[in-house]
Each structure stands twice: as structure tokens, then as C-alpha cells.
Amino acid sequence: MPLGRLAAWLMIAPALILLIGVFLLPIGWFLIGSLAELGTLTEIWEEAQDVLFSGTVARVLLNTNGIGAVVTLLVLVIGYPVSYALSRAKGFAFTAILLCIVLPYFTSTIVRTYAWMVLLGRTGLINQILLGLGLVDAPLELMYNRTGVIIGMTYVLLPYMVLTLYAAMKAVDPRLLQAAEGMGASPATVFLKVFMPLTLHGVIAGVLITFILAIGFFITPALMGGPGDMMIAMLIEREVELTQNWASAAMMTIVLLAVTLILYGVYSRFADKEAPR
Numbered sequence: 001m002p003l004g005r006l007a008a009w010l011m012i013a014p015a016l017i018l019l020i021g022v023f024l025l026p027i028g029w030f031l032i033g034s035l036a037e038l039g040t041l042t043e044i045w046e047e048a049q050d051v052l053f054s055g056t057v058a059r060v061l062l063n064t065n066g067i068g069a070v071v072t073l074l075v076l077v078i079g080y081p082v083s084y085a086l087s088r089a090k091g092f093a094f095t096a097i098l099l100c101i102v103l104p105y106f107t108s109t110i111v112r113t114y115a116w117m118v119l120l121g122r123t124g125l126i127n128q129i130l131l132g133l134g135l136v137d138a139p140l141e142l143m144y145n146r147t148g149v150i151i152g153m154t155y156v157l158l159p160y161m162v163l164t165l166y167a168a169m170k171a172v173d174p175r176l177l178q179a180a181e182g183m184g185a186s187p188a189t190v191f192l193k194v195f196m197p198l199t200l201h202g203v204i205a206g207v208l209i210t211f212i213l214a215i216g217f218f219i220t221p222a223l224m225g226g227p228g229d230m231m232i233a234m235l236i237e238r239e240v241e242l243t244q245n246w247a248s249a250a251m252m253t254i255v256l257l258a259v260t261l262i263l264y265g266v267y268s269r270f271a272d273k274e275a276p277r
Contacts, residue, residue, distance in 0.1 A: 168202020
């Protein structure tokens with residue numbers, strides 16, 4: 001093996017060992033052990049049919065994809081202008097925007113979720129401001145429903161979209177925009193006809209990353225959602241912890257893992273083809 005390739009493998013070896021030890025082996029052990037309890041392939045297939053065609057699982061999958069789609073759309077709508085501002089900012093403005101995006105990640109997801117619970121509660125800051133301004137007559141129900149889940153998840157996932165879009169926007173050659181302006185295009189036309197198409201690969205990459213993370217979310221929906229807002233990760237946890245139906249949990253894990261891998265494969269192929277050279 002060439003020395004350069006050997007050095008590259010040695011550099012990524014710790015990451016590979018960590019990935020295998022804390023991700024692949026535990027998941028493999030869980031799936032194999034759970035399915036082994038069923039015995040024959042016929043019993044495994046029957047369990048798979050029971051899970052896949054269950055009304056409860058269908059509703060949870062619908063919730064999961066619906067919430068994931070709404071959160072992804074909101075993150076894109078909010079994240080695109082923030083990314084654009086970040087890509088154009090310099091000096092202190094750039095540092096300030098970047099810190100606002102990155103600093104929350106020095107705090108755990110649980111702490112950030114509890115912070116939103118304090119803000120959105122019936123006696124929280126947001127309701128107190130609305131009541132004080134006379135905009136509402138009674139506290140709004142912003143917690144333990146889908147509204148709270150979407151707000152919390154949007155906040156947590158926003159940096160993934162912003163940083164992905166920022167990388168795509170910084171790769172746009174400014175001379176292309178200057179050429180369009182030199183040919184008489186208005187700023188709006190330059191943005192819509194030149195800048196946005198050149199960042200489309202970043203938009204799709206950010207959407208896929210955000211959606212992949214959203215459909216596997218657990219903490220925020222569990223703390224801020226209601227009974228009708230259960231997502232697939234929460235159902236898997238219930239099957240393992242409460243009903244101890246490991247076989248059903250394994251089947252749902254396979255479904256979630258398959259969807260995630262398919263979306264990641266789409267992301268990888270699209271990013272390779274569309275990224276600017």
C-alpha cells in the first residue's frame with residue numbers, strides 16, 4: 001500500500017473505530033438479538049407485516065414525515081436569508097452572526113429545549129408579553145402540542161441549514177454576479193436568475209440534512225409535544241422501555257434506518273454532481 005494511502009487510513013482509523021464501536025455494533029446487536037427472539041424467517045416476516053401495516057405505525061410515520069417536512073420548510077425559509085447575510089457580512093458583523101448560530105451548540109439539546117419550554121409556557125415570557133401588550137385575552141397554547149414541537153425543532157436544526165447554505169453561497173464566484181450587473185440586470189434579477197440557481201445544490205443538501213435529522217428527533221417532541229405528536233423515535237422508545245416488544249422496535253428501527261440511508265444516498269450523489277468545481 002502506498003505510503004500516502006496508508007497515512008490517510010491511519011488518520012481516519014480513530015473515527016472508523018468510534019463509528020463501529022458506538023454505532024454499528026450496538027445497532028447490529030440490537031437488531032440481530034431482537035429478530036432472533038422470533039425464531040424462523042416466517043415469524044420475522046409476519047412481525048414485519050404486523051408492524052408495517054399497523055394503523056398506529058402508519059399514523060406515527062405520517063406525523064413524523066409531516067412534522068419533518070414543516071420543520072424543514074421553516075428552517076429553509078428562515079435560514080436562507082441568514083446564510084445570505086452571513087456570506088455577505090465582514091468583520092464584526094460576520095463574527096456576531098456566526099456566534100449567534102454556533103454558540104447555542106455549546107449547550108445541550110435538553111437544556112435548549114427546556115429553555116423553550118420556559119419561554120412558551122402559559123406563564124412564560126412570550127405569553128406574558130402578548131398579554132401585557134393586549135394582543136391576546138388569554139395565554140396561547142404554545143406547549144404540549146405540534147406548535148411547540150415545530151418551534152423547538154426549528155430552533156435546534158436551523159444551524160445545520162445555515163452552515164450548509166453558507167458553504168454553497170461562499171462558493172459562488174462574485175465575478176458572475178458582477179457580470180450580470182454589468183449587463184444591466186437589476187439586483188433582484190441578479191439574485192433570482194444568477195445567485196439562487198448557483199446555490200440550489202446547497203438548498204437541496206440542506207433540506208435533505210435537515211429532514212434526515214428531523215425524522216429521527218426524540219428529545220424535543222418528547223418534551224414539548226402532546227399525545228397526538230408522537231414520532232417514530234418516540235414509538236421505538238416506548239416499545240423498548242414500556243411494552244418491551246423488542247421485535248417491533250427492531251422492525252421500526254430498520255424502517256427508520258432504511259429511510260435515513262436512502263435520503264443520505266440521494267444527498268451524497270446530488271452533492272457530488274451539483275457542487276461547483
